[in-house]
Amino acid sequence: MLRCAYPDGFDTDSRPGTAIIVAHVASGSVCCRRDHSTTRDASSVHSSDAIGAALVCPRARRRHSFSVRAARGDAEACTLKSRHRSGARHARRRPSPERSRAESGETVTHAPVLLGEALDALSVQPGGRYVDGTLGLAGHAQAILTASSPDGTLLGIDQDPDARAIAAERLAEFGGRVTIAAGNNRDLAAVCERYRFTAVDGVLLDLGVSSLQLGAAGRGFSFQHDAPLDMRMDPAGALTAATIVNEWDEEAIARLIWELGEERASRRIAAAIVRARPLGTTRELAAVVARSARGGGKIHPATRTFQALRIAVNDELGALREALYGALAMLRSPGGRLVVISFHSGEDRIVKEFIRREGSDCLCPPGVPECRCAHTARLRSLTRRVITPSPVEQAANPRSRSAKMRVAERL
Numbered sequence: 001m002l003r004c005a006y007p008d009g010f011d012t013d014s015r016p017g018t019a020i021i022v023a024h025v026a027s028g029s030v031c032c033r034r035d036h037s038t039t040r041d042a043s044s045v046h047s048s049d050a051i052g053a054a055l056v057c058p059r060a061r062r063r064h065s066f067s068v069r070a071a072r073g074d075a076e077a078c079t080l081k082s083r084h085r086s087g088a089r090h091a092r093r094r095p096s097p098e099r100s101r102a103e104s105g106e107t108v109t110h111a112p113v114l115l116g117e118a119l120d121a122l123s124v125q126p127g128g129r130y131v132d133g134t135l136g137l138a139g140h141a142q143a144i145l146t147a148s149s150p151d152g153t154l155l156g157i158d159q160d161p162d163a164r165a166i167a168a169e170r171l172a173e174f175g176g177r178v179t180i181a182a183g184n185n186r187d188l189a190a191v192c193e194r195y196r197f198t199a200v201d202g203v204l205l206d207l208g209v210s211s212l213q214l215g216a217a218g219r220g221f222s223f224q225h226d227a228p229l230d231m232r233m234d235p236a237g238a239l240t241a242a243t244i245v246n247e248w249d250e251e252a253i254a255r256l257i258w259e260l261g262e263e264r265a266s267r268r269i270a271a272a273i274v275r276a277r278p279l280g281t282t283r284e285l286a287a288v289v290a291r292s293a294r295g296g297g298k299i300h301p302a303t304r305t306f307q308a309l310r311i312a313v314n315d316e317l318g319a320l321r322e323a324l325y326g327a328l329a330m331l332r333s334p335g336g337r338l339v340v341i342s343f344h345s346g347e348d349r350i351v352k353e354f355i356r357r358e359g360s361d362c363l364c365p366p367g368v369p370e371c372r373c374a375h376t377a378r379l380r381s382l383t384r385r386v387i388t389p390s391p392v393e394q395a396a397n398p399r400s401r402s403a404k405m406r407v408a409e410r411l
């Protein structure tokens, strides 16, 4: 086993040769080349980078082994040692993530949820312009590009570099019809402006986490793998799950687990987390939660707590609020379509309230005799009731069970 010590002091085990990081120590600093392409300074080096990097390069896994060591609070002293069995050739060249997976027998799949319904709702047409604000593994994007052939275009945004790399390969066949942008969809309007991709015919948001992220052994989204408590979709994000569980006060943790996880045992779990500090890995946290949450349900007792942490780490509700306004600003008027697939009641509430608000001609409080807000409706809801996956889809893809889709049209 290879031992990785975190800059913030947490230990975790990972399989031998997990990293493709190229590191060298120069003038007391470390350069970490992640995904064979990004050079980062020592202050942002994390052993999750090593583990995450392995995800995109299983081929390198066979050739290199690395250890990551750093003292608590002393990221500058971080050293990454590599034990090459063969040269650094693979560390310089970024191989195709998909090809690497194929070579190692690994496959990543993410069944796009409500795919047919989303295409219908977007009313995809040849020559149309579409934004996928949650590109993921490009399942929806691929279908949109196919349905908008021969000349429809798509701008895909994702904050996760691993997802973007896979999406780029999957969409390569569409050539210049696709643009993939790194970024947070809370900046959707700014990203569209940057690529001069405005007055679009449709915006799709398929919220939440992808199978790639859940299945990634080193990113801490799931307790199925023992991994550092990270959970960042954007590896450059400032907040990690480790920070929340180890540094936030008990009251704030309880509120988070209650509000974002809808977990009835939130107070007990928060108290147990604080008692068990420091917590370093997903399995440690899952065990602490399991001891304090009520078991016996259909899901693992730690599921809701993990969901709450992930939503908080990535500020998913805050990003959604901003993304909706960005989408509204970019939709062609009239007729552009907004399609949002959510998996959490808090997300659906935000979408529903947004469509209601932007579908109203007046936002004055009830009882005001004359309208003073001068608000005018910019959207028309096309879904009186949320659209949910058919029983067949739910049976085939259990992840789809909690999906809710809402659709609105720009006036």
Ligand SMILES: C[S@@+](CC[C@H](N)C(=O)[O-])C[C@H]1O[C@@H](n2cnc3c(N)ncnc32)[C@H](O)[C@@H]1O
Pocket (backbone or CB within 6 Å): 110, 111, 112, 113, 133, 134, 135, 136, 137, 138, 139, 140, 141, 157, 158, 159, 160, 163, 183, 184, 185, 186, 206, 207, 208, 209, 210, 233, 316, 319, 320
């Ligand atoms: C459920 S997956 C999308 C799956 C995709 N529709 C497909 O068919 O493969 C959600 C994706 O959105 C990304 N994501 C979530 N929130 C985001 C945000 N605020 N900004 C940018 N990307 C985000 C995640 O990194 C993830 O890759």
